[in-house]
Amino acid sequence: MEKSRISYRVPYADTDQMGVVYYANYFVYFERLRNELLRDLGYSYGEMEVQGLQLPVIEAHCDYKLPVRYDDLIEITGWVAECHGAKFKVSCEIHRDGELLASGHTIHVCVTIATRKPRRLPPELADQLMDGVRGAVH
Secondary structure, three states, rough: OOOEEEEEEOOOHHEEEOOOEEEOOOHHHHHHHHHHHHHOOOOOOOHHHHEEEEEEEEEEEEEEEEOEOOEEEEEEEEEEEEOOOEEEEEEEEEEOOOEEEEEEEEEOOOOEEOOEOOOOOOOOHHHHHHHHHHHHHH
């Protein structure tokens, strides 16, 4: 699997008083991408919850390089960077006209909804995520 990509036009509501995207919204952008990445792999959060599983974030990091502003058309890209046991890491980048604005990652753990305890990723999902690790273009 190659990188997943989405385009997004920044609405005024995403910006702060300084006219730039509020720092926490970058993680919302990462989540938008992650949602599509899972869909590209043939999964959705809704389907996983029906199976009794969730993928909470246990770590999030963002390096802010250049500001993203109102009405910017940005491209958010992401790929599975690591996958083992119950955890996986999704790396993300935000670009405007090919210029890197921010990069970061989120780490997730698979848990059973009923117990909130970690469990290994389902084999079919782990296989898809590992294919993503092998096929990601960095």
